[in-house]
Amino acid sequence: MRARVLAVVAALVAATAVSGQSQAAEPLQSLVPVPVSVQAKSGVTHTLTASTKIYTAAGAEGVGTFLADLLRRSTGYPFPVSAASGTPSDGISLLLSGAPSSVGQQGYQLDVNAGNVVLRANTAAGLFGGVQTLRQLLPAKVESATVQTGPWTVPGATIVDHPRFTHRGAMLDVARHFHSVSAIKKYLDQMALYKINYFHWHLTDDQGWRIAIDSWPRLATYGGSTQVGGGAGGYYTKAQYQEVVAYAAARHITVIPEVDMPGHTNAALASYAELNCNGVAPGLRTDIEVGYSSLCVSKDITYKFIDDVVREISAITPGPYFHLGGDEANATSDADYQAFMNRALPIVKKYGKTVLGWHEFVKTTTDTAAIPQYWGTTTSNATVQAAVQRGNKVLMSPANKAYLDMKYNSSTPLGLSWAGFIEVQDAYNWNPGTHLSGVPESAVRGVEAPLWTETIVTSADLEFMAFPRLSVHAELGWSPWSTHNWESFKLRLGAQAPRWATMGINYYKSTQVPWETGGPPPGPCTQPTWDRTKVYVGGNVVQHKAHKWTAKWWTQGEEPGTTGQWGVWRDDGPC
Numbered sequence: 001m002r003a004r005v006l007a008v009v010a011a012l013v014a015a016t017a018v019s020g021q022s023q024a025a026e027p028l029q030s031l032v033p034v035p036v037s038v039q040a041k042s043g044v045t046h047t048l049t050a051s052t053k054i055y056t057a058a059g060a061e062g063v064g065t066f067l068a069d070l071l072r073r074s075t076g077y078p079f080p081v082s083a084a085s086g087t088p089s090d091g092i093s094l095l096l097s098g099a100p101s102s103v104g105q106q107g108y109q110l111d112v113n114a115g116n117v118v119l120r121a122n123t124a125a126g127l128f129g130g131v132q133t134l135r136q137l138l139p140a141k142v143e144s145a146t147v148q149t150g151p152w153t154v155p156g157a158t159i160v161d162h163p164r165f166t167h168r169g170a171m172l173d174v175a176r177h178f179h180s181v182s183a184i185k186k187y188l189d190q191m192a193l194y195k196i197n198y199f200h201w202h203l204t205d206d207q208g209w210r211i212a213i214d215s216w217p218r219l220a221t222y223g224g225s226t227q228v229g230g231g232a233g234g235y236y237t238k239a240q241y242q243e244v245v246a247y248a249a250a251r252h253i254t255v256i257p258e259v260d261m262p263g264h265t266n267a268a269l270a271s272y273a274e275l276n277c278n279g280v281a282p283g284l285r286t287d288i289e290v291g292y293s294s295l296c297v298s299k300d301i302t303y304k305f306i307d308d309v310v311r312e313i314s315a316i317t318p319g320p321y322f323h324l325g326g327d328e329a330n331a332t333s334d335a336d337y338q339a340f341m342n343r344a345l346p347i348v349k350k351y352g353k354t355v356l357g358w359h360e361f362v363k364t365t366t367d368t369a370a371i372p373q374y375w376g377t378t379t380s381n382a383t384v385q386a387a388v389q390r391g392n393k394v395l396m397s398p399a400n401k402a403y404l405d406m407k408y409n410s411s412t413p414l415g416l417s418w419a420g421f422i423e424v425q426d427a428y429n430w431n432p433g434t435h436l437s438g439v440p441e442s443a444v445r446g447v448e449a450p451l452w453t454e455t456i457v458t459s460a461d462l463e464f465m466a467f468p469r470l471s472v473h474a475e476l477g478w479s480p481w482s483t484h485n486w487e488s489f490k491l492r493l494g495a496q497a498p499r500w501a502t503m504g505i506n507y508y509k510s511t512q513v514p515w516e517t518g519g520p521p522p523g524p525c526t527q528p529t530w531d532r533t534k535v536y537v538g539g540n541v542v543q544h545k546a547h548k549w550t551a552k553w554w555t556q557g558e559e560p561g562t563t564g565q566w567g568v569w570r571d572d573g574p575c
Contacts, residue, residue: 027137028155030495032471033195033478034488035133035161036107044156046112048138050077053091055084060094062250063127067092070135076147092117092134094127100160106197107162110134112154128252129195133159136193140498165432167395167446168477169198169256170404170470172462175205175267176288177227177453178234179462184244186459190466190505192251194474199248200256200323200448203236206266206285206293210235211257215308216272223267223284228454230286242316249318256356257313260325261306262332262340266293274301288454291330297340307347314351322353326361327375338364345370356395362387371445374436375399377419385438393445396432402473404451404465408508414455415465424493424510427472428486447477460506467500467507468493487545487561490514514547514573532557541572548572 028040048071056064061081068079084093099109099120108121108130119134121127137155141148170191172179188199203211209223212235224235236244245255265275266285273281277296295302314322324344329337341364348355355361355370362372363383368391374384377400384394396402399419406422407415433441449470456462471493490513497515500507509515525543536542536551542560543549549560549569560569 026495028157030492031133031136032489032492032496033475034483034492035159036480036483037158037160039158041112041156041158044112044114046114046117046154046156047150048075048077048092048152048154052077052079053088054079054081055088055091055093056081057084057094057096059096060124060127063124063131064094066128066250067094067131067134071142071152073146074142074144074148075150075152087118088116090116093119094131095120096122096124096127099126103160103162106166107160108133110157110159110161112137112156112158114156117154125197125252128192129161129163130159132193132195133161136499140502143499143502163195163478164480165444165446165477167198167448168196168474169200169395169446169448170196170466170473171200171202171258171397171448171450173202173205173450173452174210175202175208175227175453177457178208178210178224178232179453179459180234181236181240181244183459183462185247187462187466188244188248188251188253190463190503191253191470193499194471195478196470196474197253198256198446198448199253200258200450201244202258202260202323202450202452204259204267205264206290207288208233208235209267209271211241211259211313212237213309213312214238215312216305218271219268219309223271226284226286228286228288238312238316245317245319254319254321255317256319256321256323257317258323258325258356259309259313260327261344262295262297262337263291263293263327263329264325265295268305269293269295272305274299275305291328294329294331294336295340297332297336303343303347306344307350310347310351310353314353317353320352320354321356321371322348322351323356323373324348324361325358327358329360341365359384359394362392366390368392371395373397373448374439375403375450379435380437384436388439388443393443394436394439395445395448396435397448397450398430398435401427401430401435402447402449404449404469405454405456408510412508414461416452416454422469424468424472424490424508424512425486427469428476428489430476431481431484432476433481441481447473449473463506464508467505468496468510468513471496511571514571530560532559 028038054064054068064081068081071079099122105123106126108126110130111118119130207228209219212220220235224233227233248255269275270281270284273279275295345355345365359372359374362370372384372387373395375397403419405415406419407417408423409421432444432447494514495516527541527543527548530542530544535556538551538553540551544560550572552568555568558568
């Protein structure tokens with residue numbers, strides 16, 4: 001299998017180097033995440049027409065409806081959805097039989113033939129993943145909200161694909177700045193395109209409480225009444241929360257709610273004086289400081305509060321997980337932290353949920369079902385390593401690799417930089433399966449990309465920090481490590497640009513990535529080929545791997561494109 005995968009990657013790199021960045025001409029070389037296996041069918045294409053039908057197996061109706069809705073709005077075609085009988089010889093078939101066993105519960109097999117398109121999987125989730133690949137094989141204008149002109153042609157191919165990790169997540173903090181239901185839905189749509197299947201919803205923090213709790217109403221009405229920098233804040237009613245959960249479920253995304261405790265709790269402490277050890281409620285906070293708040297560990301009312309909150313949120317959360325936070329509890333002594341978790345963790349279990357938490361919490365329990373989420377900036381952590389030795393699985397979110405709120409570079413107008421700058425290549429160049437000492441790939445549950453919102457006010461802000469890095473982490477979570485190749489990936493990533501433009505995504509146009517403009521494919525390179533033995537000085541122009549490069553200063557032997565944004569060569573795009 002490894003040799004087969006490497007051959008696929010080599011073909012992708014070679015084909016893209018020849019063709020430049022023409023997404024329309026080379027859609028099989030533009031997929032993100034890159035599939036496990038792609039076999040092109042020479043000379044074969046399939047074109048969607050006004051008479052194309054969608055056929056679904058029993059249990060696949062929801063996926064068929066999703067696909068039909070997507071295609072109808074941009075093509076104007078009716079795309080009727082009906083039950084499949086056997087393997088239809090025309091149209092698009094979504095079948096829950098016949099997929100190879102290797103695709104497991106989340107993978108798929110996609111066959112594009114001249115007469116039909118057949119998508120097979122073992123589950124509806126697998127079919128949904130295959131639909132995301134199919135939509136990337138169509139022209140970028142398929143993402144349009146208004147009717148466009150065709151043709152709607154898909155290249156002939158057989159794709160067999162399955163994820164590296166079962167958990168591929170994205171987190172959004174709505175406590176620092178509140179984001180509306182429509183903004184959340186928009187983000188879920190963007191996540192779904194790249195096969196992300198978990199949405200971690202950071203609902204509470206020092207600066208705001210964002211979910212209505214019937215038994216403690218002031219949490220939302222008062223604790224949710226402001227945000228970082230001031231402003232009205234906001235909160236979700238239970239009906240709105242359930243609306244988001246259902247919207248996510250239709251995209252095969254599981255919602256994981258987070259109520260951070262015992263620290264990061266100032267909004268709750270300000271709402272109810274009795275949760276404070278001194279019985280005095282502090283004021284609401286609109287700054288971005290951390291580590292100063294704590295629930296009162298010694299009071300029984302604290303655990304009545306936790307029981308009520310976990311019970312009410314769990315009742316409207318069909319997913320199996322509840323995130324209890326547990327990070328940066330600097331105002332809680334080690335003894336109190338242990339005592340607190342001794343009482344809080346069983347409450348989560350009581351209401352039928354498996355607990356996740358930022359990795360600090362796992363030192364307090366021997367429950368191997370508990371999931372630590374590693375957010376540190378080092379490649380060694382004794383607490384996490386000990387948990388892995390007991391049998392726990394780790395969710396990887398190292399802040400200096402996976403945090404979407406870190407600035408790209410010193411001139412990025414949004415975000416923070418306490419964990420460092422994270423350019424696109426930095427986000428790509430790490431291996432979740434070997435990143436943390438003593439945590440082998442077999443102990444890694446998956447990857448999550450958190451987005452904290454101290455500086456993120458609008459959806460445009462969110463998109464600018466998330467894209468293109470969210471797609472980077474989606475590939476790290478899905479594609480085999482044997483396919484990991486920056487030179488290939490940056491070309492495939494650049495080919496996403498027309499799709500994002502059509503979707504209205506406000507992405508960061510990193511100079512590390514040759515972004516496709518949607519125009520005609522570039523012509524042949526006319527510059528002299530880079531020569532490792534030659535001396536170049538500032539202003540010299542060469543060609544290398546189908547790109548034009550300009551030297552910034554003296555160099556000899558330094559290959560263009562190998563040293564990131566500070567390299568001697570400036571990438572002037574495809575030639």
